[in-house]
Amino acid sequence: MTDPRDSDPEAAGEQSASRRGRFGRWRDQAVALGWLVLVWNLLWGRISWANLASGLLVGSAVLVFFPLPAVTFGGRLRPRALLVFGGRFVVELVSASLHVARIAVQPGYRPRGAIIAVTLRVGTDLNLALTAEAVTLVPGTLILEVDRASATLYLHVLDTHRPADLDAARERTLALERRIVRAVGSAAELRRIDNPPVEKGTSP
Incomplete structure (x- = not known):
């Protein structure tokens, strides 16, 4: 039947x-x-x-x-990129820990903190969660708020004395996002990371 x-x-x-x-x-x-x-x-x-x-x-x-x-x-795991992410993350973890430890023991040194906004290029919930978790685990940075609608992370960054320090903190966050997307992102997300749109009024 x-x-x-x-x-x-x-x-x-x-x-x-x-x-x-x-x-x-x-x-x-x-x-x-x-x-x-x-x-x-x-x-x-x-x-x-x-x-x-x-x-x-x-x-x-x-x-x-x-x-x-x-x-x-919607992505797929890429073992090689995942190893790269893990290795770089451990290096950043150790480097940031040593930096915070030096600040803690340096006599008379008063670190200056700042709050910055970093807009991610991939606005999925998974990417927001993974990037926010990874950023928070690195000593010296702390997630204060996540704007899901605009895919923006608001971070408190320790020891910032110049505008260049703020730019460096943003670049570190975006580089971390790039490594996460290369490790677990989809093909469309990879294209968005590797070929960001050119803003009006700027040359490619």
Whole structure:
């Protein structure tokens, strides 16, 4: 006996779309859990089996009891770019930690902070969340507010004495966004990062 859906292309298409939708939701949950485990280990300062296990438990509890709005993952993981992101992030983490430590122990030195706005080039919820998390983990910078509508991050930056220091902080944030998009972004997002639109009145 044949299934009526076998002769109904529309029903078969709906069933296939439903399967893809369920797979997409599970994939998005797995990606979110992976990032939560990574952030958990970074907050503890080292990666160990105990931190991985506790990170899985905490991340699973967060996703179950505090569900976030659905965030669609339309990109793909690129292992080489992911390694580049991880390596550069560790270097920036160590460098910023040493800089903050020097400020803390330098007699008579009074650092000057500033608040800056950085508009990201990829305004997806996932990119906003990943970039904001990565920026906050680096000592000396802190996310104060995220404007989702305009994809703008408002940062408090430590030890800024010249306009060049503010420009450097913006460039570091945009470079961090670029490495994240190259690691997990879609092809369209990569084009947006690598070929930013030219503003009117400026030459390419």
